[in-house]
Amino acid sequence: MGKGMSYQIPEDEYMYSGDVACPGCGAGLAMRLALKALGPRTILVLPASCWSIIAGPFPYSALSVPVYHTAFETGGSTAAGVRAALDMKSDRETTVVTWAGDGGTFDIGLQALSGAVERNENFIYVCYDNEAYMNTGIQRSSATPFGAWTSTTPIGHTKDQPKKDMVGIMAAHRIPYAATANIAYPEDLVRKFQKARAMKGSRFIHILATCPPGWRIASDLSVKVARMAVQTRIFPLYEVENGVKYTINVRPKGLPVSLYLKMQDRFKHLTAEDMAIIQENVDREWERLEDRVASS
Amino acid sequence: MEKVIIGNYAVSYGAQLARVQVIAAYPITPQTQIVEKLAEMCASGELNARFIPVESEHSAMASTIGAAATGARAFTATSSQGLALMHEMIHWAAASRLPIVMANVNRALGPGWSIWADQNDSLSQRDTGWLQFYCESNQEVLDTVLQGYRIAEQVMLPVMINLDGFLLSHTSEPVDIPDQALVDRYLPLARRDLILDPDDPHSFGGLVNPEHYMEMRHKMHQAQLQGKEAAREADAQFKAIFGRSYGLVEGYRLEGAELALVVSGTIASTSRVAVDRLREQGEKVGLLKIRMFRPFPGEEVGELLGGFKKVAVIDRNISFGHGGIFCQELKSALYNLPKRPQVYGYIAGLGGRDVTPQTILDIAELTACRNVPPAEADWIWVKV
Ligand SMILES: Cc1ncc(C[n+]2csc(CCOP(=O)(O)OP(=O)(O)O)c2C)c(N)n1
Ligand code: SF4
Ligand SMILES: [Mg+2]
Numbered sequence: 001m002g003k004g005m006s007y008q009i010p011e012d013e014y015m016y017s018g019d020v021a022c023p024g025c026g027a028g029l030a031m032r033l034a035l036k037a038l039g040p041r042t043i044l045v046l047p048a049s050c051w052s053i054i055a056g057p058f059p060y061s062a063l064s065v066p067v068y069h070t071a072f073e074t075g076g077s078t079a080a081g082v083r084a085a086l087d088m089k090s091d092r093e094t095t096v097v098t099w100a101g102d103g104g105t106f107d108i109g110l111q112a113l114s115g116a117v118e119r120n121e122n123f124i125y126v127c128y129d130n131e132a133y134m135n136t137g138i139q140r141s142s143a144t145p146f147g148a149w150t151s152t153t154p155i156g157h158t159k160d161q162p163k164k165d166m167v168g169i170m171a172a173h174r175i176p177y178a179a180t181a182n183i184a185y186p187e188d189l190v191r192k193f194q195k196a197r198a199m200k201g202s203r204f205i206h207i208l209a210t211c212p213p214g215w216r217i218a219s220d221l222s223v224k225v226a227r228m229a230v231q232t233r234i235f236p237l238y239e240v241e242n243g244v245k246y247t248i249n250v251r252p253k254g255l256p257v258s259l260y261l262k263m264q265d266r267f268k269h270l271t272a273e274d275m276a277i278i279q280e281n282v283d284r285e286w287e288r289l290e291d292r293v294a295s296s
Numbered sequence: 297m298e299k300v301i302i303g304n305y306a307v308s309y310g311a312q313l314a315r316v317q318v319i320a321a322y323p324i325t326p327q328t329q330i331v332e333k334l335a336e337m338c339a340s341g342e343l344n345a346r347f348i349p350v351e352s353e354h355s356a357m358a359s360t361i362g363a364a365a366t367g368a369r370a371f372t373a374t375s376s377q378g379l380a381l382m383h384e385m386i387h388w389a390a391a392s393r394l395p396i397v398m399a400n401v402n403r404a405l406g407p408g409w410s411i412w413a414d415q416n417d418s419l420s421q422r423d424t425g426w427l428q429f430y431c432e433s434n435q436e437v438l439d440t441v442l443q444g445y446r447i448a449e450q451v452m453l454p455v456m457i458n459l460d461g462f463l464l465s466h467t468s469e470p471v472d473i474p475d476q477a478l479v480d481r482y483l484p485l486a487r488r489d490l491i492l493d494p495d496d497p498h499s500f501g502g503l504v505n506p507e508h509y510m511e512m513r514h515k516m517h518q519a520q521l522q523g524k525e526a527a528r529e530a531d532a533q534f535k536a537i538f539g540r541s542y543g544l545v546e547g548y549r550l551e552g553a554e555l556a557l558v559v560s561g562t563i564a565s566t567s568r569v570a571v572d573r574l575r576e577q578g579e580k581v582g583l584l585k586i587r588m589f590r591p592f593p594g595e596e597v598g599e600l601l602g603g604f605k606k607v608a609v610i611d612r613n614i615s616f617g618h619g620g621i622f623c624q625e626l627k628s629a630l631y632n633l634p635k636r637p638q639v640y641g642y643i644a645g646l647g648g649r650d651v652t653p654q655t656i657l658d659i660a661e662l663t664a665c666r667n668v669p670p671a672e673a674d675w676i677w678v679k680v
Binding site for chain 2: 040041042043045046052053055056057058059061063064065066067068069070071073074076077078079080081082083084085086087088089094111112114115116118119
């Protein structure tokens with residue numbers, strides 16, 4: 001930490017030790033950081049995902065805030081009901097937060113999410129994105145990146161579509177706030193949650209959440225890999241206000257994507273040509289992002 | 297105050313009088329006026345509730361669940377395809393032990409598309425843990441919405457109130473709209489414990505290992521069974537305050553009868569006409585209307601039908617490969633009686649086909665002619 005900088009992450013803990021995440025789980029760390037920003041007046045809605053397990057079995061809970069476990073595709077809709085009930089009690093202080101995986105967000109829950117944010121329901125929707133259905137054993141989702149191995153995109157038939165642009169889809173709903181976040185940039189992550197918490201209407205935060213077993217990385221490399229995703233521009237850190245105002249929050253070095261890909265055995269089979277395709281795609285997306293920043 | 301209203305508005309007025317706080321619903325024929333009316337009431341301030349115009353029935357039930365889990369009195373209404381789409385969340389609502397009330401307008405399932413009356417939609421939800429009522433008149437619909445909340449909030453299970461598509465949903469009848477002050481006395485809004493509340497944090501619905509799951513389901517089953525006593529109490533209190541009651545089942549002209557017709561929904565009112573006609577002709581025929589389907593009022597049915605020689609069950613539904621669903625339920629309720637009647641099964645009125653007094657007379661005659669029930673149910677007037 002440089003001179004003049006202070007530690008900006010609240011010390012309060014709302015996640016107990018004793019959760020059942022794998023060692024090095026990015027989704028676990030993301031929750032711990034997010035709750036520090038959200039505070040105790042938070043109600044969590046947890047659709048089916050690894051987090052249904054991480055939170056611990058009955059009668060335990062790894063979280064000190066109230067949690068409602070709900071069905072896979074209902075992150076948007078269940079939260080809307082919770083919010084409505086709080087409104088009827090004139091409780092304006094409590095924040096309703098849905099915490100869903102990429103499968104629950106990009107795929108099966110997209111309809112309910114789109115419905116909720118189109119109505120500008122007053123809640124924060126968080127997608128912790130480990131780029132596959134991890135809870136069921138690493139199957140592809142529409143968040144799985146081009147070329148990645150998963151158990152349903154085996155070697156020889158790895159995914160040949162790029163990752164869906166989820167923040168773009170959210171921005172197209174013109175919601176007040178959409179942002180990306182990353183466990184390797186905790187200050188940025190916490191600031192975004194604090195900012196989102198202070199706003200009203202639908203807010204969407206997309207967190208890249210490394211998954212050692214699913215990405216075939218050592219558990220102690222979780223944060224490094226996450227940082228490399230930002231520095232190679234594979235997962236830029238930015239925010240979009242009202243669907244139009246784009247801001248890049250961390251200036252990446254623009255390292256070659258191969259550095260990121262080579263850290264993970266889910267990309268082990270990639271050829272130099274595959275990596276070139278990925279690099280091209282990342283460069284194009286980065287330019288598009290810069291254009292949006294420039295024109296907003 | 298008496299008003300002439302369609303069955304759908306009877307539902308809306310019932311929900312309004314119950315002072316529901318959150319409504320999440322999606323339109324489907326023949327349910328639409330229920331939600332249109334409620335949306336209007338919320339907009340005009342006649343009803344102080346949040347109306348969530350969700351993008352599907354699956355979301356309607358999920359939002360209703362979210363609201364109920366946070367302590368609100370929550371309501372929704374649907375029909376047919378919508379109910380089928382909700383299925384996953386129908387289970388979720390019951391196993392979450394939430395006192396939700398939902399109106400379902402009984403309508404046939406596609407394909408081929410049919411918007412007409414048929415009970416297969418709600419009966420497909422039989423094993424979800426919801427209490428189920430089938431109504432005969434618009435008055436009964438309104439009253440059962442009020443009774444529904446009283447029962448649901450006592451046993452902590454959701455209640456489904458069924459009314460036949462068009463035959464009630466779109467048919468106007470005079471309905472006494474109860475006085476709000478009396479309803480408030482009947483159905484006070486109380487704060488519930490164990491809700492989503494940052495001041496008293498709990499985790500709901502998470503992972504359950506085999507050592508606890510079975511106990512949770514056993515409690516659900518016990519709560520279902522308690523639903524009978526809760527329904528009796530709700531009905532008795534209702535009578536004390538509003539002067540009307542319905543029972544879990546209702547016998548009509550069963551005294552001295554030799555044949556009992558067993559029916560539900562609007563077929564009950566048609567059957568009353570047919571039974572009156574048969575009685576005028578000296579035929580000893582009576583009627584048993586089953587109003588509560590879950591929990592199944594097996595003892596009541598056994599008491600009323602135990603002494604009969606013949607019972608004819610008319611089902612506006614079909615469990616493919618087995619027969620009418622009320623008929624199966626009835627048989628299983630009667631099986632262990634020392635003396636049990638013959639049970640004749642009839643399938644009628646699927647997909648909105650008319651069930652007229654003549655249909656009922658035909659069924660009574662067919663049953664009278666027979667000595668042994670056929671292995672398979674008769675499909676009345678079916679063209680084969
Ligand atoms: C309707 C339905 N279909 C399938 C499942 C099985 N299922 C549970 S979690 C899950 C994958 C979750 O993936 P994601 O949302 O990415 O979260 P992750 O497990 O990766 O953290 C699946 C397929 C389910 N619970 N419900
Ligand atoms: S499988 Fe991945 S996302 Fe799931 S708990 Fe383990 S590390 Fe976390
Ligand atoms: Mg995932």
